Amino acid sequence: MKKVLITLLMFHLTFASACAAAETVSVADFGVHPNSRRNAVAGVQKALEACRRAENALLVFPKGRYDFWPQHAREKVYYESNSYDNNPKTCAILIENFKGLTIDCSNSEFVFHGRMQPFTVERCERVTIRNVTIDWDIPLTAQGEVVETGDDYIDLRINTFESPYVIEDGKIAFVGEGWKSRWWGSIEFEAQTHLIPPGGGDGCMRGNRDYRAEELKRGLVRLHNATGRKPARGNFLVMRHSSRDHAGIFLLHSKDLVLRNIDMFHCGGLGVLAQFSENVHLDRCHVRPNPAKGRYLSGHDDGAQISNCRGMVRIENCEFAALMDDPINVHGTSVRIIRKTASNQLLCRFMHSMSAGMQWGRKGDNIAFIENENMHTFAHGTVHAFRLLSTTDFELTLDAPVPEGLEEGDAIENLTWSPDVEIRNCKFGSCRARGLLVTTPGRVVIEGNVFESSGSAILISGDANGWYESGAVRDMLIRGNTFKAPCMTNMYQFCDGIISIFPIIPAPEKAPEPFHRNIRIEENVFHAFDYPVLYAKSVKGLTFSNNHIVRSTRYQPYHRRKHMLNLEYCQHVKVVANRLEGDVLGRDVHIERMETTEVTVAPGQGISGP
């Protein structure tokens, strides 16, 4: 009997503690009500402070529309990877120093106004954000319908509710809530399919730069002197004008983060940016146009950028479409060594203006020294101290003397901040540029995804010379994905195959061994309308097996590469058990600057060897 009582008591305590562990706070108790159209910022700040007093709080937004204006928003200086330094950033919802917090938005509609960052999660652990749509009434990108074209003019219809504009000096400048910015770039989308047609990518308005805008009537603008390429009548131009300055959701110096069931219809820069964070899980976290608003534009730039993270990054069931840059980019940031300032000390520099000012290293981090020309890792080290000197420069002190042979211009990457990555069941719709970029030495699985990318579906780069996006691949499985015909319909940087493995190595011939390693491409379906299905440079251990390549005749081939599988500086390549269907172009393996013996092409596939 006593035992039963104790058990009951323990159960009761456990239950009570479980209850305490999920204390619910509603924003409604802090004056924030759905559909009120009032600025929710200050009330949400108060609600978050109340959550701070609870353990593992659940913050609830009753379902409805919430509006966020910059008034009362915290402004903080953040150096966000692959974004412009327009500091301070305006943080609509700032979640800082929380351990255990769930924000459930009940499928509410969050509408933002002006240049701001919807969610910022800094120095947190165990934070979940779920069930919300993120959008702007007046987005930071515009769109225009092509209603008419002539030899030297293009007429665009612009929704002046969502994209008010002015014409200044004959040029269109969009004006919004606290900003004005001139139209400078375009991507063309087909009206029905929302795909970027061939030629509709970068350069789709080539030859029209000297246009002179005339307002025929409010919302209808004629571009005179547009003698260049014409977008198709009825199609839509996404009209880029502003800078990438705020992420949609920024995760910084945090751990164990979940973003679930989020529709980010728009944002002012990268959709989700996780930076120097650990264990990030995106599930049904979409960045795509808002169908209710007839939009062709969606996120402003990349969909999800995973920059210098570690632990496990899992991206599942997400859809990306109509982005103005790559849907997913997982990478580290390599930096340049300027000079040795002491026996164990280096002056280093961030080399890309959009990836600078970051807290790049911390005591104990494992770093690799990379020879600049051949991209070879020639030594490792351990960080003792990191000190930022400016937004571009920092001083790095090591546990031991810097390695022999180090030269100015060599690079370092931080291996500690290299995640394992699983990307499953995602849809990579038609976006500017490529589909998925991954450069990390962690274990990578890319499985069961569908690609309709405008450029390459998957790009494996890695460089210490241009973008300084680091991470040599060590273990990557690309399996069971479908690459649909739109893949590679347009050319962007490094797009040399539906899968393009394209590290930037100034002198690959000097490298003692290939840069990437152990990449298996298995059981995928490629709907290829053009020759290059695969381009791979500097890979040791590359398997292309059990894939199904189907010829698509939906588009005209145009690529300068006239081979199906293109290899360069690779070792240990196997092409096995693939199946070709239809008039697949090339049906061959082409090699450059490598030995024929490095390639095994199994017979019976209908693929000719090098």
Add this chain to the structure above:
Amino acid sequence: MKKVLITLLMFHLTFASACAAAETVSVADFGVHPNSRRNAVAGVQKALEACRRAENALLVFPKGRYDFWPQHAREKVYYESNSYDNNPKTCAILIENFKGLTIDCSNSEFVFHGRMQPFTVERCERVTIRNVTIDWDIPLTAQGEVVETGDDYIDLRINTFESPYVIEDGKIAFVGEGWKSRWWGSIEFEAQTHLIPPGGGDGCMRGNRDYRAEELKRGLVRLHNATGRKPARGNFLVMRHSSRDHAGIFLLHSKDLVLRNIDMFHCGGLGVLAQFSENVHLDRCHVRPNPAKGRYLSGHDDGAQISNCRGMVRIENCEFAALMDDPINVHGTSVRIIRKTASNQLLCRFMHSMSAGMQWGRKGDNIAFIENENMHTFAHGTVHAFRLLSTTDFELTLDAPVPEGLEEGDAIENLTWSPDVEIRNCKFGSCRARGLLVTTPGRVVIEGNVFESSGSAILISGDANGWYESGAVRDMLIRGNTFKAPCMTNMYQFCDGIISIFPIIPAPEKAPEPFHRNIRIEENVFHAFDYPVLYAKSVKGLTFSNNHIVRSTRYQPYHRRKHMLNLEYCQHVKVVANRLEGDVLGRDVHIERMETTEVTVAPGQGISGP
């Protein structure tokens, strides 16, 4: 020679000092640029701080459009006369503790966003603001064009750019930059004349309150179940929805203020509110609709409210139109005595929720005790100390014991804060309610103005029972004004004549003498379509002379008063040398509750005496 040199030197010094006295600061040096569409608030704050370091600074805005959002705006608690207590107020441009400052906006267009107060001047001396237009892209009042009406419906066209709306529970709610508010009141304006037609004032939508809105298409709303009065097709309804919460220009505890060449096309409450300030000069300071935007709406409520000021208030060359309340209202605020708390101490209360919380008295102020029922001033006193206890209550300590016979419910007014007033050459266009309200014991001249008021052109009230707007008139000259036919086409509170002298005296028969004194109405032209040209209650010394009354047939007479000059409880009235033209109605003097001998009607005017 020496003398010449000294003179030259002195001239030079004087000149140099004059130069120093006008140091120019440009907002452009603080990152505020015209037409940038960026929020000017923070930059203007910095520019003002720079002005603080100069003597008599001139702050210049290069000509163009400037936008102001609430972000970075100072928020301050202000109890603004005749406004709602929605504190804190959001102050776009806050000018605080300046002695000598001129802001020249170079005829720029200032555009505000959301509920905010464009200019706030607090505890300043010698401040001039000039050459600016003030407007909102999304105003805080809406308008709708009546495009069709039927027996039980009204179709309204609403410009959804400037007045976005939602329909909730069948009702129209306007949504703006940080607010949503439901339509609750209307005034009808003629499309061509911008006049309020007869019946178009308060109650113009009588019988339609139970409407059910249906959006026929975006921007076109049918009000079903609108079985009441129908506004005329083609006319515009100004649709009131929000509260009067921020003035356009708020002048508080300041001195020697000039507002010149300002077009206030809109604001969120009273246009100009001067409160406990001294010497205020408005010259070409208009509150009227923005013609460039096709607007029928203008300011939100009163045009200029002069509340508890002193010194000279001069309002010249100003135009008021399409306001939702009186163009000008000059008054004090009387308060109720709750009880005597010590021999020389009183607990007092602000009695109107919209005029409360003010710093009502200061040491040395001369106050008058008013018997509540007959409004008779029965004693005077001097303030020793004032202490606010809450927004409604304050403790007043006097230099001497409180007077004998004082009773709870009696009132006090502050005579020290009673200005002289000159209102010249102004145009009082068609607005809701009356034209000019003045109640002050100071010297008043109302000269050379044109009135097209919807209700009474001039209302002289004064009460300590309802609005608690105090100030018995002692010396008023109304000369050379033109009262056009639209005057008195609609009924509003206290509208008993084109000039209506209507103090609120619960028991006038108990008053030892009339409330107002010495009012001369001379050399004016009245275009009267109805009987009551003048209604005067409780005036001692009233002259109506050399006026020209012309019968207008533009509107149908309707007023319940069927006499031309209506007198009640008046003494020493003279009606002399007036000229009647056309079929002027009434042509008589009618008296009530007073002696015939108190009125002299000179012969030869065609006006019959009482």
